[in-house]
Amino acid sequence: MSRLTSLPATFTTSTALGRGVHPRELYRWRDDGDVVELSRGVFRQADAPPASYPDLLAVALRSPIAIVCCRTAAAVYDLSDEIPLSVQIAVPTRQRPPRITYPPTEVFRFDVVNFELGLSRIEAAPDEWVRIYDPARTVIDLMRLRGRFGEPLAHAALQRYLRRRGARPPELLSMATRLDVLGPVRQALDVAMAQ
Incomplete structure (x- = not known):
C-alpha cells in the first residue's frame, strides 16, 4: 500500500x-x-477526493495533447443544457487521433495553426487540471460546426455566452476571423444583440 x-x-x-x-x-x-x-x-x-469531471480526467490522461471542445465544453461552461453522450476532444490535424472507447469519446481534428487558440483549463479534480477551450472558442467552434451540431445549439450557446458576466463580443469576432467563420458569427451576434 x-x-x-x-x-x-x-x-x-x-x-x-x-x-x-x-x-x-x-x-x-x-x-x-x-x-x-x-x-x-x-x-x-479510491480514497482520493471526488473528481468533478472524472471522464474528462480519464480522457486527458489517455491523450495529453487533446483539448476538450464543442458540446462537452459547452456543458462544462453551462452554455448548453444538453448532456453530451461522449467526451468531445480536439487533436491537431497531424496528430493520430486516440482510440478511446470508455468513456465514450468523439475526436475532432483541428488545424495546427489555431489549435491552441482559446486554450484554457479546468480543475477536473482537486489539483488535477484538464485542457479545455474557453467559452468564446467553444461558441465559435459550435458556430463553425453548426452543420453537424445544428444551428439551435450554436445560437443558444452564443446567447448564453452574451448573458455571462465578462462576455466579450469583440473577442468572438476576432476569433471568428481567425477561424474563418466571421460572416455567420457576425450575423448571429447582430440578431442576438437586437433581442
Whole structure:
C-alpha cells in the first residue's frame, strides 16, 4: 500500500510501472477496490477526493495533447443544457487521433495553426487540471460546426455566452476571423444583440 500512496490521485499504468509497481500489484489494487479504473490504463485512488469531471480526467490522461471542445465544453461552461453522450476532444490535424472507447469519446481534428487558440483549463479534480477551450472558442467552434451540431445549439450557446458576466463580443469576432467563420458569427451576434 505504501507504493499506492506515493502515486498521484489519478495515474496511468505507465506511471505506476515507472515507480516500480508490478502489474499484478496494480490489478490487485483494482480488484480489492483500492483504485478505480476510469478508463483502460487510467486509475484513481479510491480514497482520493471526488473528481468533478472524472471522464474528462480519464480522457486527458489517455491523450495529453487533446483539448476538450464543442458540446462537452459547452456543458462544462453551462452554455448548453444538453448532456453530451461522449467526451468531445480536439487533436491537431497531424496528430493520430486516440482510440478511446470508455468513456465514450468523439475526436475532432483541428488545424495546427489555431489549435491552441482559446486554450484554457479546468480543475477536473482537486489539483488535477484538464485542457479545455474557453467559452468564446467553444461558441465559435459550435458556430463553425453548426452543420453537424445544428444551428439551435450554436445560437443558444452564443446567447448564453452574451448573458455571462465578462462576455466579450469583440473577442468572438476576432476569433471568428481567425477561424474563418466571421460572416455567420457576425450575423448571429447582430440578431442576438437586437433581442
